[in-house]
Amino acid sequence: MLEVANLSHAYGDAPPVLSSIDLEVRPGELVSIVGPSGCGKSTLLRCIAGLQAPTAGQVRLDGKPVDRVPDNLAVVFQDYSRSLFPWMSVRDNVALPLRRRRKNRAQRQENAMKALESVGLPDAAAKYPWQLSGGMQQRVAIARALAYGPEFMIMDEPFGSVDAQTREDLEDLLLRVRGNSGMTILLVTHDIDESVYVGDRVVVLSKGPARVRADLWVGLPTARDQITTRELPEFVHLRAEVGRLVRGREAADEPKS
Template sequence: MNRTETMLDVSGLGHRYGGPSGHQAIADLTFQVRSGELACIVGPSGCGKSTLLRSISGLIEPTSGEVKLKGSPVQGVPEDLAVVFQDYSRSLFPWLSVRSNVEFPLRSRGIGKAERRRRADEVLEWVGLSEAAKKYPWQLSGGMQQRVSIARALACRPALLLMDEPFASVDAQTRFELEDLLLRVRKQYDSTVLLVTHDIDESIYLADRVFVLSKSPANIVADLEVPLGDQRDQITTRESETFVHLRSEVARLLDVRTAAAPAAASDVDGSGGSTAQQWAEAERALHS
């Protein structure tokens, strides 16, 4: 993969809910993500991060600006894009086995049974769930269920993988394991990833670049390179001078710009419902 090529091009993106006098969730967002890059978006609660991902994924039509994937305007949900959601308990089909959950989106793409099975087994091995292929989601822990969600996304071999707070619903130890898993599979598949998080440490640990958003209506206030190299681990990387410096820089940026943010906005983005509910609806749309 040519890392000088632009995979995702977001230009002047804005979205307002409820017409001209409604809530402006995001405003004039412009940024690019290069091929093979893992970029993180971090911002205060309620700043419009989920609205941004829904606009990029084609699940909603922005009221201004443009999104291009591999140079082509996004109109509807692109076939070569996949999303991993925070609410893994809603994103998996409880009546299907783990392997069938992973294979499910491949059916709508006209991929034959043998190839579906081969891809499912490959990605399940990568996320450490080969022995759980015949189990059902409700038989797995939360961390294992989220591994299934990641495997399902990777099986589609997306040009761009979007992740919305993918590790926020698991305990700290599982979160660290899933972060390291993402780094491994990203390297294995040379994937391009855009991950939204509210966790400053997570954004720095995972990313090649961190985009810092302002409070709503969101715009980018900083685009920070993360020169931590490809080999990272949960102890020495987080103790490094570079990590500590970047964490402080992002924290200062967020502190200055979130002082006036409403405390009640943590689970809504102005569209009239919780982000968990909206992403659950988005999941059904993506895999129907």
């Protein structure tokens, strides 16, 4: 589905942020990318989404090179308060991307309501985003991406700005949504637990410039639960391994720089 080949990026004359990244995501997979904060995860996502042209290398989605934002791709940003439009009601926010799908007004509103129901917010349709809590706003952002009906969804630290309890709820929502839709998802996070809990695969990035340090298969059962899954020895083991990879690199690197 997605192939990233030898991708590098540098902002102007600054030292490179990404250095020859290779990555492949197969259809239906949920791949989490984890790495220390400030390692260039967001830049990688922006290159993949076609929001930014990399200085070298290529991104291909369904075999076609990505040079602008592809039609079948949606992005959920971390900063929901800015990525939802405050002058539109929740329903209009969710219905907005459907204009591109050439649907009439009634269809757009209907699809938007369906998407809001699937994230558990049918009652918020007439409200404005800023009247909702952070967690609810991010649900709206997810609903907007769902309504768009993409085959591939990119999530940039989607749960980074909400409290721990809400975060768990949103993680489960994500797994449920993904089970229903069969979308391919690429999720960036700095939370090691989260990367293992939601992912089929965990890709660990190193810092400055970002390289793929490891690509681990998460062998956990598809049905996951916040309590029992996190108790499984495989989960604990994998979490420790990812943690070591993320941190070990930092510890080894710091004296040098």
